[in-house]
Amino acid sequence: MGTRQSREIDARLREGGTVVAASERGARAVLAAYHRARRAEGLKAWAAPDVRDWHSFALREWERRNGDARMVLNPLQEQALWAEIVKEMGGAAAELEAPRQRLAAMAMDAHRLLCSYAPIYLDSRTRSGWQQDAGEFSRWLSAFEELCRKRECMSAARLALELAGWIEKDGANRNELLLVGFDRILPAQSALLRAWSAWREAVADEAAQEVSFWQAADSRDELAACALWCRRRLEANPETKLLVVTQNKAGQRGEIERMLLRYALPTGEARTNASFFEFSLGVPLAGTALGRGALTTLKWLSAPIAENELDWLLSTGQLAANDDEMRALAAHMRAIRRRNLQRPEWTMTDWIMQRGAGPLPEAWKQRVIEAQRQRDAQIRWAQTPMKWAELAQTLLETAGWPGGRPLGSEEYQVNARLARVLDDCASLGFDGTTIKWSDFLSALERAAMQSLFSPESQDAPILIAGPAETAGLEVDGIWFLGASDDAWPASGTTHPFLPISVQREARMPHAAAQFDWELAEAITKRLMASAPQVNFSFARQGDDIEARPSRLIANLAGEPRELPPELRPPSSGEPVTESWTDESRVPFPGGNVHGGAAVLTAQSQCPFKAFATARLGAEEWDAAEAGLTAAQRGQLLHAVLKLVWDPAKGGINTRAQLAEKIDLREFTSPLVKSAMADAQRTSGWGWMPPRYLELEQVRLTNLVAEWLEYEKTRLPFTVEATELRREFQIEGIDLSVRIDRLDRLNDGKVLVIDYKSGNVNPNQWDLPRPDDVQLPLYAGFALNSATEDAGGLVFAKIRAGELEFAGRIEDAKGTLRQKISGNSNLVKKPLTLEQMNLWKKYIEKCARDFMTGCAEVDPRDYPETCKYCALGPMCRIAELQEQSGSIGGNEGADNG
Numbered sequence: 001m002g003t004r005q006s007r008e009i010d011a012r013l014r015e016g017g018t019v020v021a022a023s024e025r026g027a028r029a030v031l032a033a034y035h036r037a038r039r040a041e042g043l044k045a046w047a048a049p050d051v052r053d054w055h056s057f058a059l060r061e062w063e064r065r066n067g068d069a070r071m072v073l074n075p076l077q078e079q080a081l082w083a084e085i086v087k088e089m090g091g092a093a094a095e096l097e098a099p100r101q102r103l104a105a106m107a108m109d110a111h112r113l114l115c116s117y118a119p120i121y122l123d124s125r126t127r128s129g130w131q132q133d134a135g136e137f138s139r140w141l142s143a144f145e146e147l148c149r150k151r152e153c154m155s156a157a158r159l160a161l162e163l164a165g166w167i168e169k170d171g172a173n174r175n176e177l178l179l180v181g182f183d184r185i186l187p188a189q190s191a192l193l194r195a196w197s198a199w200r201e202a203v204a205d206e207a208a209q210e211v212s213f214w215q216a217a218d219s220r221d222e223l224a225a226c227a228l229w230c231r232r233r234l235e236a237n238p239e240t241k242l243l244v245v246t247q248n249k250a251g252q253r254g255e256i257e258r259m260l261l262r263y264a265l266p267t268g269e270a271r272t273n274a275s276f277f278e279f280s281l282g283v284p285l286a287g288t289a290l291g292r293g294a295l296t297t298l299k300w301l302s303a304p305i306a307e308n309e310l311d312w313l314l315s316t317g318q319l320a321a322n323d324d325e326m327r328a329l330a331a332h333m334r335a336i337r338r339r340n341l342q343r344p345e346w347t348m349t350d351w352i353m354q355r356g357a358g359p360l361p362e363a364w365k366q367r368v369i370e371a372q373r374q375r376d377a378q379i380r381w382a383q384t385p386m387k388w389a390e391l392a393q394t395l396l397e398t399a400g401w402p403g404g405r406p407l408g409s410e411e412y413q414v415n416a417r418l419a420r421v422l423d424d425c426a427s428l429g430f431d432g433t434t435i436k437w438s439d440f441l442s443a444l445e446r447a448a449m450q451s452l453f454s455p456e457s458q459d460a461p462i463l464i465a466g467p468a469e470t471a472g473l474e475v476d477g478i479w480f481l482g483a484s485d486d487a488w489p490a491s492g493t494t495h496p497f498l499p500i501s502v503q504r505e506a507r508m509p510h511a512a513a514q515f516d517w518e519l520a521e522a523i524t525k526r527l528m529a530s531a532p533q534v535n536f537s538f539a540r541q542g543d544d545i546e547a548r549p550s551r552l553i554a555n556l557a558g559e560p561r562e563l564p565p566e567l568r569p570p571s572s573g574e575p576v577t578e579s580w581t582d583e584s585r586v587p588f589p590g591g592n593v594h595g596g597a598a599v600l601t602a603q604s605q606c607p608f609k610a611f612a613t614a615r616l617g618a619e620e621w622d623a624a625e626a627g628l629t630a631a632q633r634g635q636l637l638h639a640v641l642k643l644v645w646d647p648a649k650g651g652i653n654t655r656a657q658l659a660e661k662i663d664l665r666e667f668t669s670p671l672v673k674s675a676m677a678d679a680q681r682t683s684g685w686g687w688m689p690p691r692y693l694e695l696e697q698v699r700l701t702n703l704v705a706e707w708l709e710y711e712k713t714r715l716p717f718t719v720e721a722t723e724l725r726r727e728f729q730i731e732g733i734d735l736s737v738r739i740d741r742l743d744r745l746n747d748g749k750v751l752v753i754d755y756k757s758g759n760v761n762p763n764q765w766d767l768p769r770p771d772d773v774q775l776p777l778y779a780g781f782a783l784n785s786a787t788e789d790a791g792g793l794v795f796a797k798i799r800a801g802e803l804e805f806a807g808r809i810e811d812a813k814g815t816l817r818q819k820i821s822g823n824s825n826l827v828k829k830p831l832t833l834e835q836m837n838l839w840k841k842y843i844e845k846c847a848r849d850f851m852t853g854c855a856e857v858d859p860r861d862y863p864e865t866c867k868y869c870a871l872g873p874m875c876r877i878a879e880l881q882e883q884s885g886s887i888g889g890n891e892g893a894d895n896g
């Protein structure tokens, strides 16, 4: 790049001088530039330059001198000391672990601010007038100092101040330091530099020759413009280095990635995002797959974990020695769900011991049981964090984590980082403290949340960084996103533990708008001197509010202009994927079909749904709930009603017998009890509290009794069968169905009944494209034509406060209930032969479509049909919808 500043830095390093950068990223950038320059000179080897970020420079100099042998605390150790003080002095607010740790982190931050900006207040006499929260913090600070003195340690925030004293004393010759990328020099840094005496800042370059300020309609257009600009620059020069500055890296990360992949890749290039762009700030270690896997494994060895967490852990293969084990573990979980045995949480023992879910791999069982045994053998007493860190490593190894598959380069780095975090946690015992295993796990989780991981830099052409992390970087072009008035200068709140007057006096961040303005101005000017071309941009439409351009940027870069045509994304939105219409069809060979009759309902709702569920075996799972799931409640209701209408099991089977039952609760109660006992034997309800199951029993008894009260108002009927199994064939598909109940009516015809505890409406059967064909299918194909003439098909809606039959009946007043209102749909929309024939024809057409392999993504009524369908990620309906603007809808409605 050869700017004046980079030449100065290079010259200083070649002379063997020391360069101190404001940030770690800045130090890395200076090092990378130095090595690049040596390679460009054709050198094969050269001496390592002395480049440090501020903190590591101060630490090195302290360790070189370290006159009183005090240990410098790492952040975890310091927070543990603060937590100890907060626990002792924080009162009720600090009794629970989580609030205590939050208070400790805030106190640590307040101490850091005092050390950096207002060291004078480290002397307790200057804090005598501090009141309320500040007064409380002042007492904590005195206790912290006392604790540090006793334990012969020191906060890293004090390093610069303490070091300044030692440097003044040693009188040794010191190299002149060259400082790079400092937006401001804080009082603590000033103290150290004064003591060092020989230092200066690298001379900043002139402001960029080309500075622009753009306004975009919304953030999507803004990101697209930035990505298109990157692409143009990279196409012009593939060696170019670009910097994208964003203030909202975490929130915008996904969106930035998508836009760069979509618009910034130069034509003809097939780079992955890993080689094409990189983020300067990492993600929490606990958020990486391996980090999360290790923490979840350790937690599962000690306590129950949520079912979805367990599902995730097993699906990653981090506990499987090989693919066979991984498949077996997944199959075990699937079997649990198929049998409706899911639970909100699983202990390891319960999961292993769960009956009815098939065998688990023996080697896997032995590993995790051995890990549990090792844990149980050691966790009875408090131990040093060092001992716990060793145990955590041992347990992970014994349990087989991170699995048998080879790790990729990034996973190795995560693994190494995790080992460092375990070392940090082990160092919590620096003062001889012993803690419980559960406290160690909490500390490990906190440390993994606070520790940021980013893969080693690949020196990618595009770097995405926050404004503060750009200190010391020099690139060929910069794009600064989000330069709106409310976002830049960045605003924030003052620290609640420090008096406002102190924060103002020391010019701490956010203590006055003027300070934020000055800092933002310094950063902006530095950025403008860090590249020959600098763009600023903002989106006019923010989160539901109209945004204005940043006044600061407008002052320095001029008023914003509309984006030029070459930086506007194509209005139709170029699809990321190439679309291709697959018109091939793979016919179904006939015979039994997975899912039974539901496949024809699915074919009517959306052909792809039928194909995916019946032919690919795609399944959707009900999430476990703290109590019985809706499906389990439905099954119970069916089981009770089967007993009610079975004379052999203590029930009845006619309207006349029902009329004789005066106390319906007394009649129903033993049947409900018996059904629940049966269900409990075959299901995994053992973990549910008995009192909850008792209440469920009462609820169900009342509901069924109320329903029977309603059935008493019917005209005479006989229950011919319940849960009646019938098998038949439609267009080559073998179907096996189970009819909930078949009643013989007073005119000799039969009524097909389906129990429903959810919200249903017979309109779902309406042609030309029904949402549900289950009962029309039963009535049209499952009845014996010689003896079972369909007189009606109804849902029995059994919901608290909504008890009724709903459907189509030939003669509702004559066969169901005499007193039925003339306005009822049962009367207004009777079942007719013509209707039955139309349904049959439609169902046969669905069957033919299924047989021919018709699998179009064509929901009956988008988005309603898709609302409760879990296949969205497979059919990619959202993507299709975005591309076409509108698909499906009722287009297929004429098919019938």
Ligand code: SF4
Residues within 6 Å of the ligand: 605, 606, 608, 609, 857, 858, 859, 865, 866, 869, 870, 871, 872, 875, 876, 877
């Ligand atoms: S999500 Fe919608 S489009 Fe996709 S399979 Fe389900 S119903 Fe069809």
